[in-house]
Amino acid sequence: MNGARSLLSALVAHGVDVCFANPGTSEMHFVAGLDAVPQMRGVLTLFEGVATGAADGYARMADRPACVLLHLGPGLGNGLANLHNARRAHVPMVVVVGDHATYHKKYDAPLESDIDAVARTVSGWVRRTLDTGDIAVDVAAAVAAGRAGVVSTLILPADVSWTDSEPAERSLRSDHVPDPFPTPAAAAVVDDDAVRDAVAALDSGAATVLLIGGDATRDAGLSAAARIAEATGARVLCETFPTRLRRGAGVPAIERLAYFAEAAEEQLAGAEHLILAGAASPVSFFAYPGRPSDLVPAGCEVHTLATHSGATAALEALADELGGDTVVPVAPLRRPEMPTGALTxxxxxxxxxxxxxxxxxxxxxxxxxxxxxxxxxxxxxxxxxxxxxxxxxxxxxxxxxxxxxxxxxxxxxxxxxxxxxxxxxxxxxxxxxxxxxxxxxxxxxxxxxxxxxxxxxxxxxxxxxxxxxxxxxxxxxxxxxxxxxxxxxxxxxxxxxxxxxxxxxxxxxxxxxxxxxxxxxxxxxxxxx
Amino acid sequence: MNGARSLLSALVAHGVDVCFANPGTSEMHFVAGLDAVPQMRGVLTLFEGVATGAADGYARMADRPACVLLHLGPGLGNGLANLHNARRAHVPMVVVVGDHATYHKKYDAPLESDIDAVARTVSGWVRRTLDTGDIAVDVAAAVAAGRAGVVSTLILPADVSWTDSEPAERSLRSDHVPDPFPTPAAAAVVDDDAVRDAVAALDSGAATVLLIGGDATRDAGLSAAARIAEATGARVLCETFPTRLRRGAGVPAIERLAYFAEAAEEQLAGAEHLILAGAASPVSFFAYPGRPSDLVPAGCEVHTLATHSGATAALEALADELGGDTVVPVAPLRRPEMPTGALTxxxxxxxxxxxxxxxxxxxxxxxxxxxxxxxxxxxxxxxxxxxxxxxxxxxxxxxxxxxxxxxxxxxxxxxxxxxxxxxxxxxxxxxxxxxxxxxxxxxxxxxxxxxxxxxxxxxxxxxxxxxxxxxxxxxxxxxxxxxxxxxxxxxxxxxxxxxxxxxxxxxxxxxxxxxxxxxxxxxxxxxxx
Missing domain, CATH: 3.40.50.970 (Thiamin diphosphate (ThDP)-binding fold, Pyr/PP domains)
Known part of the structure; x- marks a missing residue:
């Protein structure tokens, strides 16, 4: 089995079974291997930014990473903007960038460039596989890193792709191989001190805003946030650009922090405590002359309850701590009337x-x-x-x-x-x-x-x-x-x-x-x- | 005058008067400044890769750099593939990447990324302007570097763009400001030893290939190469992907080195000397299993007569040294007959x-x-x-x-x-x-x-x-x-x-x-x- 097939098999074994691809010559063994590993669905895109954006949308809805197949440095460059969006949202992804054969790089052929340097700017994990026998271990590490909420980039030289691998034992020599099938990320550890700190803020009687984001913008997190609001009167807001927000009839309604800083400042005005659950402390999207970058009101105390991946668990712990009704108001089914006439x-x-x-x-x-x-x-x-x-x-x-x-x-x-x-x-x-x-x-x-x-x-x-x-x-x-x-x-x-x-x-x-x-x-x- | 207008004025003063732009919020002062500096022609592109490719095509035909205006790291990423093409061909370009205001970067707003790291992978010159008063000097350095055959990247924070600059004296304090109008690059210094070495190879009677590229693929270089061929019987080839190749009726005809390595090997077979004038030593575009990356025939001696920017001058010196007729054969005007029927x-x-x-x-x-x-x-x-x-x-x-x-x-x-x-x-x-x-x-x-x-x-x-x-x-x-x-x-x-x-x-x-x-x-x- 050559390296490309090892790679495909390892990806599938770790639950990565969709690949958004825009391949070139150095990826031909990967492409040829698809028929031997039919569990992998190859999806052709005609531009790399389509592949990376598709993998982002996929991971947000599937809760597991897709693979992206890119061709050398320029292919990575074309995919960079949507990798940036994924990075900012902690969306998992396994990016495979084909490179020249290891022995070919020194010749500085026309497509030679510094792939590693570009990859590091968007990836939480970057590795260059230099031996076919390492592929299974490297894929395991890439998927594990991705599942923790980063873009993983595996750079795969063409000769590693086309060389036959060692016997299977070697592929499995490491104890770093995770479960063969993806499971939801391990239950986040709730920081009890952070919960107590939030309770104190909410019980203080001072005006409090709860800003949620990360994994808390789905049903469970929204319900917990709504319970907190019901119990304490705190105002709940959601980050301006949530990764995946559940909303509509039957779901607790939530207001998003405004994009324009002036409007966001109004939403936050008067807050004496700001509790962050999965959201970053609010800042202006851009700087504007004479206006603040930091949108936290003067004198407001900021409390970090949880970061992006543990927000729901922390909100549920906080809601339980505060007690009160577990039934929360949800948005009613109420559609607008059909408009008529010219469109606005x-x-x-x-x-x-x-x-x-x-x-x-x-x-x-x-x-x-x-x-x-x-x-x-x-x-x-x-x-x-x-x-x-x-x-x-x-x-x-x-x-x-x-x-x-x-x-x-x-x-x-x-x-x-x-x-x-x-x-x-x-x-x-x-x-x-x-x-x-x-x-x-x-x-x-x-x-x-x-x-x-x-x-x-x-x-x-x-x-x-x-x-x-x-x-x-x-x-x-x-x-x-x-x-x-x-x-x-x-x-x-x-x-x-x-x-x-x-x-x-x-x-x-x-x-x-x-x-x-x-x-x-x-x-x-x-x-x- | 704010920093953006200083920038525009300095670019125009140095002969850069076309800007291919795909701006965003952090570039709005640059955009607003265009009406005050009417010598600068702003050309809107709807994707950054169009802007960088346009600047490449412009510089190849104008023999001077255009400006490219990009929006933060993702904008640079979208432009990267065509910057790669420009880098490989030593095409000059001045890339201006707008960034967040200096004081805003620490807030890690959604568009924050490592622009400098990405820029360095394609640029021969990178500078981040941190003071409006430095703009004129930085532009001068960027254009000078560009004219030497690199992509120059100037990273311009929004506040540097919108802050009023110091009086003009400061802008001119440096002695690094080049001529206000572009002139052709200074005559390349011909390496006399390299010319003598080439003469010896050509006079040896051994089979010799002259491989030209860089600035030698226009009339003067092609004529000099043809004179050398006439005088010595050497075979002349042109690099596979010339930056700008003159050809057709009335121009000395030249054969390009083939893209596929097998065909290139045939073209080079039997050569005992290979003289490089503006071209890199030939290598396979990609590696192929069992095939060599280096396309120089075994035993062939490689002589570097000149690199990309001095190739024409060196070829002319070599042709003069060899003497012989200065009238060289050129391609006749001979068009194919109009075909008929289904297209192939x-x-x-x-x-x-x-x-x-x-x-x-x-x-x-x-x-x-x-x-x-x-x-x-x-x-x-x-x-x-x-x-x-x-x-x-x-x-x-x-x-x-x-x-x-x-x-x-x-x-x-x-x-x-x-x-x-x-x-x-x-x-x-x-x-x-x-x-x-x-x-x-x-x-x-x-x-x-x-x-x-x-x-x-x-x-x-x-x-x-x-x-x-x-x-x-x-x-x-x-x-x-x-x-x-x-x-x-x-x-x-x-x-x-x-x-x-x-x-x-x-x-x-x-x-x-x-x-x-x-x-x-x-x-x-x-x-x-």
Missing amino acids: AFSTAAAIGALLPEDAVIVDESNTAGIGVAAATAGAPAHDVLTLTGGAIGYGMPAAIGAAIAAPGRPVLSLQADGSAMYTLSALWTQAREQLDVTTVILNNGAYDILRIELQRVGAADDAPAGPQAQRLLDLGSPTIDFVKIAEGMGVPARRATTAEELAAALTAAFAEPGPHLIEVVLPSLVSG | AFSTAAAIGALLPEDAVIVDESNTAGIGVAAATAGAPAHDVLTLTGGAIGYGMPAAIGAAIAAPGRPVLSLQADGSAMYTLSALWTQAREQLDVTTVILNNGAYDILRIELQRVGAADDAPAGPQAQRLLDLGSPTIDFVKIAEGMGVPARRATTAEELAAALTAAFAEPGPHLIEVVLPSLVSG
């Missing part, structure tokens, strides 16, 4: 709220144009939302691939702003190739609206209004991007909606028919360009 | 050779499907060819943008394989936005044909033919990609050609009308899938 960001959101299917997964990269979606879907059937955790755009359409593969029975709604859609467009082709049940709604306002807003907020237009050269760099309307044609060009059926009635008809049809669909919603810009 | 890779190439306009720039990322283009255009009107110097695909359509902007009077022909076209597709939108005279020919064979070939060559299919899972990862035909729709979706007029007659009509129309056009050529795969 808000009527688009209302149509989505009115028609969202049961148990959907929303991948949200709608940015400014999605401003109304949270409110409009608050009472829709319960669903999961995946958000842009690291701010690197081009995440949504790839992540929708992974979510659909991880949750094959669930409809995926990919809400996508026009500007960010242009980064990883070929995700649509993979959605068509795999016939995934993804409905993409492109919110096309013909502009980088967020930047039109930020241009004002950073004071760049204070001396004089931005001139035509500046405006031209924020305008996407000249020429107009026709997402219907682009989608059809990649094999995804598509239609355009300019009225609420057209959008309702398009959403209804897309949700009713399996496979991918795209709906382009033509919206006015929120800001004059 | 070869008839497509013949149509291109028959119709190529005067003084065109060919950006060649046609890969396997372009197999016939070199022969078919050998006698076409003289033209320049830009090639994929670093092997990172997704280069061609962005580079065509830069070439068209750098050489506005010249038609650009962008030959693009289907697989690599999918990496940086949104380049088409920028071609439409800027109304660039680029004719893109997509060679759509529905497959990663190069990988179908490499799968065999690396021996991955030796034990058994590649199975359906493997073949599926090399197939682009399911679903079929419709490049006509995709191009139209981005504002580029497009048509499809399935016969030579249709291709001739489409090429004729595209070359006759200014502005961008795309022609999709539907080809059979070279290899059965």
Whole structure:
């Protein structure tokens, strides 16, 4: 068995059985090995950023890592932005980067580059396998590291891939091999001192905000947080960009910390205690002249109850400690009325709220144009939302691939702003190739609206209004991007909606028919360009 | 004047007056400054890899660097593959990466990452400007480094961008500021010992190959190399992927070293001396089991006459030393006959050779499907060819943008394989936005044909033919990609050609009308899938 097959077998043995791939010559033995290891599902992507984003969406929904197969340093570079998003959210992933044969590197062939240095900037674990006999051990370590919430990167030289491995004994010589099948991460150890500290803050009578994130944004964590709020009157907020948020009818409702720092400051105003459960202490997404980076109100005491992976357990311990009712209020089923007439960001959101299917997964990269979606879907059937955790755009359409593969029975709604859609467009082709049940709604306002807003907020237009050269760099309307044609060009059926009635008809049809669909919603810009 | 305007003014003062930009919030002051520095042309790209590839194509044709504006670490990551290609070819470029405000970095906001580490892997010069007053000096150093043939990366924190600078004296305090306007790189110093060594090899009577590259693949270098060949009988070859190769009618013809190592070995077989002028010693692009990486024949002595930037001067000195006629044979004007009937890779190439306009720039990322283009255009009107110097695909359509902007009077022909076209597709939108005279020919064979070939060559299919899972990862035909729709979706007029007659009509129309056009050529795969 050559190294590539050892690798595939070891990945499958450790529960990694989907590989999002964009291979090249140095990965041909991996590709050829797929037929010998049929448990591994290879999914072709036409750009590496699609592969890494898909693996992120997959892991968020499957709760276990997928593999990503990339070609040398440039392939890793193309995948870097979505690896950044995964890193920021502690999403597990096993990235295999093929490299030149060990003996070939010294010749500095055209594709030679410093893979290790780039990998270290996004990976919690990096290893270069130099001997075929080490593959099984290295895969075990990579998966174990990934399961702890990091991007693991295994660099695999071509000759290690094509060389036959030693007998199986050697592969198993290490005692570092974890369980052959993935299990949920071991129950987090709750820090009793941190719980007592939180109880004291909550019992003090002072205004307290509980900010949750990490693993606490699913049913169990939300319920525990809601119990705490019921028992103490504390205000509960969720981090701005949760990795996977459960919400909708029957789920305890939670307010997200606002993206714009001014709004977040208002949400946090008056807090004397801030308890962090899985969330980082709130900071401004960007710096703005004359405004604070740290959003914790002056004089507010910050308490860290738990970090990202132990937040639910800690919240449950805290809720138990506080006692009180275990039945908490949940959002009622209450959909918006179907809007009519010309579409705006808000009527688009209302149509989505009115028609969202049961148990959907929303991948949200709608940015400014999605401003109304949270409110409009608050009472829709319960669903999961995946958000842009690291701010690197081009995440949504790839992540929708992974979510659909991880949750094959669930409809995926990919809400996508026009500007960010242009980064990883070929995700649509993979959605068509795999016939995934993804409905993409492109919110096309013909502009980088967020930047039109930020241009004002950073004071760049204070001396004089931005001139035509500046405006031209924020305008996407000249020429107009026709997402219907682009989608059809990649094999995804598509239609355009300019009225609420057209959008309702398009959403209804897309949700009713399996496979991918795209709906382009033509919206006015929120800001004059 | 704030830091952003200082930056723009300094760039313009040093002859950098085109900026390929994909900005974000931290770059808003740069964007707002464009109207105050109208000498700088801002060109919006919708993905960072388009910006970096455009800057590469620009510098190859303008012989001076463009600026690239990127947004934080993920923006740099998205631009990395084409920065790799530029690095490998010693193409100058000034990359400005906006970063968080200096005081904001410690808060580890979502977009925080190690920009410096990533930048160092592709840049010959990296500096982080921490004081607005240093901007003019840092820009001078960045441009000077770039002009020496590297990617220069200047990391610009948002607060340095928005803070008002000190009086102008400070900006000019350094004596490191180069000439305000770019001049060709100083005449390279010719190594007389290396010339004498080459003369001895050429006079020895032993079989000698002269391998040229770097700056020697334009008229002067090619003429000098041809004189040497005429005087000595040496065989002249050009590196496999020249940065900018002049060829066609009236230019000394030169054979490129083959991509496949077996073919390159045949070209070099029997050589007893190999003289390198601007080219690296030949190595296999990838390693293959049982085949050598080093392509220099056993016993052949390698002589380095010059490196990339001094190759023309050294060749001229060598030619003068050898004496002989200064009139060298050049390629005659001889176009192929117009083909007819169904299209193949070869008839497509013949149509291109028959119709190529005067003084065109060919950006060649046609890969396997372009197999016939070199022969078919050998006698076409003289033209320049830009090639994929670093092997990172997704280069061609962005580079065509830069070439068209750098050489506005010249038609650009962008030959693009289907697989690599999918990496940086949104380049088409920028071609439409800027109304660039680029004719893109997509060679759509529905497959990663190069990988179908490499799968065999690396021996991955030796034990058994590649199975359906493997073949599926090399197939682009399911679903079929419709490049006509995709191009139209981005504002580029497009048509499809399935016969030579249709291709001739489409090429004729595209070359006759200014502005961008795309022609999709539907080809059979070279290899059965």
